[in-house]
Amino acid sequence: MKRTFPILVILTGILLAYAMSIALVPVIHIGGLTLNGAPTEQTMGNVQRIFYYHVPSAWTAFILFFVNFGASVYYLIKRCDTADVVAQVTAEVGLVFLTVNLVTGPIWARPVWGIWWTWDWRLTSTLIVWLIYVSYLMLRRFAASSQTPLLAAAMGIFGALCVPFVYFSIWFFRTQHPQPVMGGGGSIDPHMMHVLLINWLAFSCFAFLVCWSRYRLEKLQRAVDEAHALRSLMDNPADGRRGGQ
Amino acid sequence: MSAPTGITRVTLLKDLRLEWRSKDAINSMLFFSLLVVVVFSFSFDPTAEESRQIAGGLVWVAFLFAAVVALNQTWAREIRNQVLDAYRVSPAPANSLFIAKTLGNFIFVSVLEALMTPLFIMFYRLRALGPAWPLLLVAALGTWALVVNGTFFAAMSLRTRSREIMLPLLLFPISIPALLAMVQATTAILNGEGARFWIAFLLTYDLLFTMACLLLFETVLNAE
Amino acid sequence: MTSNPYLFAAYAVTWLIHIGYLTTIVRRYARLKREIDDLKK
Numbered sequence: 381m382k383r384t385f386p387i388l389v390i391l392t393g394i395l396l397a398y399a400m401s402i403a404l405v406p407v408i409h410i411g412g413l414t415l416n417g418a419p420t421e422q423t424m425g426n427v428q429r430i431f432y433y434h435v436p437s438a439w440t441a442f443i444l445f446f447v448n449f450g451a452s453v454y455y456l457i458k459r460c461d462t463a464d465v466v467a468q469v470t471a472e473v474g475l476v477f478l479t480v481n482l483v484t485g486p487i488w489a490r491p492v493w494g495i496w497w498t499w500d501w502r503l504t505s506t507l508i509v510w511l512i513y514v515s516y517l518m519l520r521r522f523a524a525s526s527q528t529p530l531l532a533a534a535m536g537i538f539g540a541l542c543v544p545f546v547y548f549s550i551w552f553f554r555t556q557h558p559q560p561v562m563g564g565g566g567s568i569d570p571h572m573m574h575v576l577l578i579n580w581l582a583f584s585c586f587a588f589l590v591c592w593s594r595y596r597l598e599k600l601q602r603a604v605d606e607a608h609a610l611r612s613l614m615d616n617p618a619d620g621r622r623g624g625q
Numbered sequence: 626m627s628a629p630t631g632i633t634r635v636t637l638l639k640d641l642r643l644e645w646r647s648k649d650a651i652n653s654m655l656f657f658s659l660l661v662v663v664v665f666s667f668s669f670d671p672t673a674e675e676s677r678q679i680a681g682g683l684v685w686v687a688f689l690f691a692a693v694v695a696l697n698q699t700w701a702r703e704i705r706n707q708v709l710d711a712y713r714v715s716p717a718p719a720n721s722l723f724i725a726k727t728l729g730n731f732i733f734v735s736v737l738e739a740l741m742t743p744l745f746i747m748f749y750r751l752r753a754l755g756p757a758w759p760l761l762l763v764a765a766l767g768t769w770a771l772v773v774n775g776t777f778f779a780a781m782s783l784r785t786r787s788r789e790i791m792l793p794l795l796l797f798p799i800s801i802p803a804l805l806a807m808v809q810a811t812t813a814i815l816n817g818e819g820a821r822f823w824i825a826f827l828l829t830y831d832l833l834f835t836m837a838c839l840l841l842f843e844t845v846l847n848a849e
Numbered sequence: 850m851t852s853n854p855y856l857f858a859a860y861a862v863t864w865l866i867h868i869g870y871l872t873t874i875v876r877r878y879a880r881l882k883r884e885i886d887d888l889k890k
Binding site for chain 1: 774781784785786787791794795797798799801802803805806809822826830833834837841844845848
């Protein structure tokens with residue numbers, strides 16, 4: 381187990397580097413090898429390559445939020461501490477990825493449309509989902525510690541249930557008032573799809589490793605907190621005796 | 626199975642009676658509604674035509690803030706008299722308490738809306754271009770959406786630090802789809818257009834989240 | 850390779866955000882290790 385983690389880190393690093401290079405350049409020549417990267421887009425030019433980071437971030441975030449939903453439901457049924465930790469971890473890491481998506485969006489929009497933000501369907505819905513999971517994490521931070529897992533599980537379920545409503549309502553709202561569409565509507569060039577999927581795979585592996593690290597940290601944190609609590613109980617026993625007597 | 630509905634009715638009547646007798650909350654909410662309408666009126670000075678476009682949004686934001694103030698009080702009385710603990714140990718089903726609280730809040734917020742609406746109509750010279758009765762339906766569905774989630778989150782906030790700020794932090798993001806629907810429906814009706822999609826959407830939202838609240842309330846109430 | 854500043858900014862910001870988050874994990878981990886050593890004493 382101890383060896384696996386570093387090996388996975390190195391493999392993921394290589395995959396990420398490969399994914400980034402094929403996203404950035406159309407063709408790579410290494411030695412005698414020719415790697416095909418993503419072709420340059422006709423209308424937008426090189427800026428379009430942000431796509432290969434912007435989209436996988438969103439997909440990864442939503443997978444993580446889905447896991448959060450599952451973990452929340454599982455916690456309510458089984459009251460298992462691991463489920464609670466998984467819920468917390470996936471919400472946090474998912475939010476990090478969604479933040480990347482929300483930041484790369486305007487960076488892409490600016491050169492293409494001349495504006496930083498637009499209330500286009502996808503950006504708006506993503507912003508609201510971002511707000512929902514921020515409020516989830518705020519609840520975790522502010523809840524009394526013994527009840528946090530339960531309250532957070534309830535909130536996780538509410539949040540997840542809300543997501544389809546968010547997307548559907550804003551889609552309908554925006555299709556009545558046509559706005560610039562992010563990412564293109566029609567079919568995608570197969571080479572681009574290939575690069576997109578590779579980047580998604582790389583980021584998924586990266587997300588998994590980040591979650592794993594955060595999971596270990598959280599487990600350790602909880603163990604330490606328990607140890608502290610135990611120690612303060614032992615130092616101040618209710619019946620007035622001091623120390624471990 | 627009349628026991629749960631009996632408990633609901635008793636709890637609801639108790640709340641309403643207490644409110645009526647003390648007139649505490651009613652008075653402050655009355656004044657609050659007037660203040661909100663006046664303050665909002667200073668932010669825009671539209672002609673009658675323009676006002677029809679923005680009234681939907683203004684009115685519902687005002688109602689939202691009034692609802693939050695009302696909701697924050699929801700459990701305050703219970704906490705003060707340790708009534709919640711009594712509920713927890715009694716055999717009464719938790720959902721009866723929840724429905725009673727939600728209905729009480731619904732009535733309360735509806736009264737506020739009824740007070741604020743004539744003021745808005747007057748200050749903005751509002752007039753619906755088509756039939757106005759669907760607005761009542763939108764008001765009912767929209768208020769229920771805010772109040773059902775609000776009552777649930779208010780109960781959750783009880784177990785947090787900074788409980789007054791926690792309620793809006795939890796309620797607002799989750800309510801955004803419903804708010805969009807309320808505002809769009811109101812604007813559409815005022816402009817004589819159809820609001821069927823948004824009303825259906827609100828109905829679905831209300832049904833789903835009411836179910837979710839009913840399923841999870843007992844768990845949240847008994848969280849220890 | 851890429852002369853587009855926005856493209857560079859987008860990729861750079863992505864990694865800044867991820868590295869920032871990872872840094873918080875690493876720092877908390879180090880702090881925890883110290884606490885554990887204290888507890889052991």
